[in-house]
Amino acid sequence: MEGAMQVDTQIRTEPGAEAGPGGPGCSLRHFACEQNLLSRPDGSASFLQGDTSVLAGVYGPAEVKISKEIFNKATLEVLLRPKTGLPGVAEKSRERLIRNTCEAVVLGALHPRTSITVVLQVISDAGSLLACCLNAACMALVDAGVPMRALFCGVTCALDADGNLVLDPTVKQEKEARAVLTFALDSVEWKLLMSTTKGLYTNAELQQCLAAAQAASQQVFRFFRESLQRRYSKS
């Protein structure tokens, strides 16, 4: 898998240097998505990016605990369950990132005093896990019919030691990378909904990663559209 991932694109990182010549190097791993595969949740989706896989289940708008009730909008909860062991700090932090992303697109005001719960289960982690979680959450929310302002997707970029940009990195690429950046983008204007980064990078590199993520997001949204069209092909 890693071998096949060609990374030819050399993007210059020094500020002031000419823009990188670029090439057809970056690619997303193969994607797969299955919706409505669980019978109990109101919406569910499993999302695969290469060997990374996340299963998402959504309940909502459903009954809410009095203590968590918000009078003018829906209470949005995101639970992320690791594959081994109990959820820890890393999961809590990701839950929060995903929750904030969902909060930005879900029209919670249409269902006040209800709860919308997104449960994410990591099935396998082979890199770009957060992006995969975001994609799974989005598809499950769509499957549940939760009203949304726009679709969203997650894209992870990695910058290796030489400043090469890698989209949708594997675990190995993430480990070797100097910086790993994950963005959540919306489907209407490809605006940034959330970003989280790790490692060192320059301002120019950030913008390059963002531009690359936006280019990749169009591919992801095309994938969303096609899979949803297929899903409704018999109705």
Next chain:
Amino acid sequence: MAEAAAIAAESLAGSKARAARTVLGQVVLPGEELLLPEQEDAEGPGGAGERLLRLNPGARSRVRVVCGPGLRRSGDRLLVTKCGRLRHKEPGGGGGGGGVYWVDSQQKRYVPVKGDHVIGIVTAKSGDIFKVDVGGSEPASLSYLAFEGATKRNRPNVQVGDLIYGQFLVANKDMEPEMVCIDSCGRANGMGVIGQDGLLFKVTLGLIRKLLAPDCEIIQEVGKLYPLEIVFGMNGRIWVKAKTIQQTLILANILEACEHMTTDQRKQIFSRLAES
């Protein structure tokens, strides 16, 4: 950083709004913008033809457009909030744009809507009201007086766990939903407690809408198989009863399977069943 992204998005050329007319019956996704014929006139292509047809192009006739489930208005823009197929119904008067637009989605979770007929399960009796589970985010309330012929003396016989077929008198996002089992004339009109036999099962809301469509061939076909009693709740619940357990089970399984079959597949199934 968000500002930077916004600038980048501009260069990517935002997703174009599509004319509602041209995407009828197609799959729309949350966030898409739709243009009504009116707006097409102004900005979209192909508006010229329509303009010619209009009698008084100067004064725009006001048309009433209702945006149904899955659509929302934001200023003068029409935005999609749910995934599904876009549907349209001409207004009662006929012609001239307007009418109802909505998105037909296959969701499972029910959200109470005023006037909807639903099947509920009585979960509690407290004083003068029953609490009824309808599959929404909170139980609906049902007064013991909201049955045909019920008076303070003559209370209806309703037990916890019984099935109720009723309609929503009050249902909005801010209030507790309220059900009644009588129409505006005080008649039951088919509503009330459902019999103790028969089978209750759940399907998606989309399937219920399909089955309740006026010219649904599934119901006619099913009716030809066995004599049956059937109740559809808009909340995705179906209660069915035939002469025997076996027949009831067959009917329930057929209706469940209708969800993911094309018309041709359904015809095959029904003809095979009719033979056996």
Next chain:
Amino acid sequence: MKETPLSNCERRFLLRAIEEKKRLDGRQTYDYRNIKISFGTDYGCCIVELGKTRVLGQVSCELVSPKLNRATEGILFFNLELSQMAAPAFEPGRQSDLLVKLNRLLERCLRNSKCIDTESLCVVAGEKVWQIRVDLHLLNHDGNIIDAASIAAIVALCHFRRPDVSVQGDEVTLYTPEERDPVPLSIHHMPICVSFAFFQQGTYLLVDPNEREERVMDGLLVIAMNKHREICTIQSSGGIMLLKDQVLRCSKIAGVKVAEITELIQKALENDQKVRHRKEGGKFGFAESIANQRITAFKMEKAPIDTSDVGEKAEEIIAEAEPPSEVVSNPVLWTPGTAQIGEGIENSWGDLEDSEKEDEDEGGSEEAVILDSVKMDAGVISNIGSQDAPIVLSDSEEEEMIILEPDKNPKKIRTQTISVKQEKAASKKPMKKRKKKRAVN
């Protein structure tokens, strides 16, 4: 969230159907639902589907020191989680009775039956042994969790490979999968649970009850057995009285079912091994187990993304972006030892719903610190408005505050008490100014 209640009419119908030997999904009394086993790309990872019930199993291992009374035995640990994904009524982080019961039953079925050779997990007696951890996650609950979980556990254990180790003297060397092939666990036998639901005080019996059947059953008998027809554990719950004959009949049925399931498991494991070791890179993992003909599923091959113009775009943006406003210009040295860069923004950690309470529990001291920092901030801002105004530094709200003058005239150090309200009023104006500045930007 509450479970949808079961109506009287469903209950009655189910019981009448069972009397007539009919089940909702068309099964016969002794039929299992379809079992599907799929493996992930990692070793020891599987998903078992029993009808609509789904369980994810993952085995992991770790070198730990053994228990004192069992110095030469590895440790086995089972953990079944009932995720809220599986059913709305399962609450995260709560040890419900059902969960405790299921976990206990799993331990009895798999650990106490000694199906894994724990002595082979010993590396250095009394010092280092392998701890094998089996995590099971219920993904969708449609009845008969225990059978699905026991199958998932044993399949995951059979599929698992632990890293190879070697011991030379006191030194323990752990080999990565590249250096030496990982080794499978030694498994003596495969215990599998078979559930029997009893109705009408034991008059009727069903194998593999689904969720609705479980809700109307009177009692449950679980028999764990291996293919040699050795009973590993047996448990009757629900308080029904069974006759000896009934138990014997159940154990006979269990024997047949276990043989079938074992065969299925072995076939699935062999299949996975075959694709995994195929030379030309056979495809395996969950991606392959998604049925492509379903309309709810969709796949996309590896997609190249044209990133050639990324560099230009980034430069464009950077070029277009206005240089950051004067905010972050120079550090300001207020007094010797107190410097400031920028204005800072509001603390957004305050609205963490869960952690907030904990913070409060820990004591008010932290909050005081936060208040202080805000106050300091306010003081600093007011200073920008008029260079002459003093900065306020304090330890608490009501104590005396020392007002430190900027460096220009360090002699004038006074002591003064300022109420919080006054200070807030003072800080309001500059705040507005700051907002306006933002709007212009």
